[in-house]
Amino acid sequence: MSDPFTGSAAGPATVSVTGPVTDLVTVVGIGADGWAGLSRAARWELHAAEVLMGAARQLALVPEPSAERVVWPSPLLPALPGLIDAHRGRRVCVLASGDPMFHGIGATLVRLLGADRVRVLPHPSSVSLACARLGWAADRVEVVSLVTRPPEVLHPALHDGRRLLVLSADGRTPAAVAALLVARGYGASAMTVLERLGGAEERAVTGTAAGWSPAASHDLNVVAVECRADAGTVALPRLPGLPDEAFEHDGQLTKREVRAVTLSRLAPAPGELLWDVGAGAGSIGVEWMRAHPDNRAVAVESRPGRAAAIARNAAALGVPGLEVVVGAAPAALAGLERPDAVFVGGGVTVPGVVEACWEALRPRGRLVANAVTVESEAVLASWHGELGGELVRLAVSRAAPVGGFTGWRPMMPVTVWVAVRGEGER
Incomplete structure (x- = not known):
């Protein structure tokens, strides 16, 4: 059988299908080079499809087959299960930009249908193409997606000398990235906007963040950033213990030395949820989320x-996804997703708070509570006697002027109670 799009020999014998055709969704990655850049197997799948789904821009890259074409609705995610179910029993092919498993629809379909019902034929991702154009080693580049997230998520990635690749939501993203870099003290950073990678109209626009034009770029673009800190810019590491001055506060702030110890006992792991x-x-919630991009906090x-x-x-420290609940514990905790860890920084002496936090913890979840008053310290000692765990007392002094000399000014000592659910209960 000849491929009607190329005239070359191709057919089912060249394609390995691992499940029933009627129950399998095939995802084909396609680049800006369109049909010409597809493999023979990918072309065959598109030719054999009875239903072809994708964005209007992607569908326009494929010559007219006999398949029914379905343009993605907006918003897509709520409608996706119904779209797939509506065409069950037919040969469905989904178009995706580049590598469908890299911030793409392929991973979404696997979560929805299971890996046994999804077959993926990838195309080089925009990251691979960008690194090839720039001569950057892909394993030494940090990739940040702004496709569905605000520009503020870039903050934790900004470090002098680092290379970043930013996946843009649209043509306005490069200007938003430049504005954020300038505001954060990285106006000297070199920027390259790579548009329509792999296509006939591919182009690169270069400049610095401080000198970037606000004019919109093409919607299909990737922003390459070589971070260069301006003079006087304060580095904000990802390790716990950011400077106290990095936070807006009215005095109710866990000081950096105590915060570093507290977070070490909370032990954030990728994907975990903190209260x-x-x-x-x-x-505490901000630094928990900065520890890993998959971490969540309430x-x-x-x-x-x-x-x-x-x-x-x-937002200012790069974790705009932190959820804020306005209310008093323990009542405000009702209905929240069960946490992997809980920090009680205020309200230890309020009846029911520690009980509610402890009962909500997942198995092997960590509860850390801090006390600075005699009354709250007594509460922690009581809970330690009931549930076990560890008690640690921190005494921190900071150097400060004493006349013409320097002396130590002690901070209020802090008692830290740490308990792990399922360990030491009695």
Whole structure:
């Protein structure tokens, strides 16, 4: 059988299908080079499809087959299960940009249908093409997607000398990236916007963040950034213990030395959820999320003014996804997703708070509570006697002027109680 699009020999014998055709969704990655850049196997799948799904731009890259064409609705995710079910029993092929498993629809379909019902034929990703054009080693580049996320998620990635590839949402993203870099003190950073990678109209636009034109780029673009800090820019590491000055606060802030120890005992792992109860400035929740891009946190704070400051801190420090719940614990905890770890920074002495946090924890979840008053310290000692765990007392002094000399000014000592669900209960 000849391929009607190329005239070359091709057919089912060249394609290995691992499940019933009627129950299999094939995802074909396609680049800006369109049909010409597809493999023979990919072309055959598109030719054999009874239903072809994708964005209008992607569908336009494929010569007219006999398949029914379905343009993705907006928003897509809520409609996707119904679209797939509506065409069950037919040979369905889905078009995706580049590598469907790299921030693409392929991974979404696998989560929805299972790996046994999805077959993926990838195309080089925009990251691979960008690194090839720039001469960058792909394993030494940090990739940040802004396709469905705000520009603020770039903050944790900004470090002098680092190379970043930013996946753009549209043609306005490069200007938004430049504005963020300038505001953060990285205006000297070199930027290259790579448009329509792999296509006949591919082009690269270069400049610096400080000198970037606000004019929109083509919607299909990737932004390459070589981070260069301006003089005086303060580095904000990803390790716990950011400077206290990095947070907006009214005095209710877990100080950096205590914060570093607290987070070490909370032990954030990728993908875990934290409750930050009595969050104050939200510093614990913010640093928990900065530890890994997949981490999540809920900050519970009873005062609306502080809650608003938490949201501003989260955006300014690169974790705008931090959820803020305005309300008093324990009532405000009802209905929240069960956490992997809980920090109680305020409200230890409020009846029911520690009980609610402990009962909500997942198996092997960690509860860390801090106390600075005699009354709250007594509460922690009582819980330690009931549930076990560890008690640690921190005493920190900071050097400060004493006349013409330097002396030590002690901070209030902090008692830290750490308990792991399922360990030491009695």
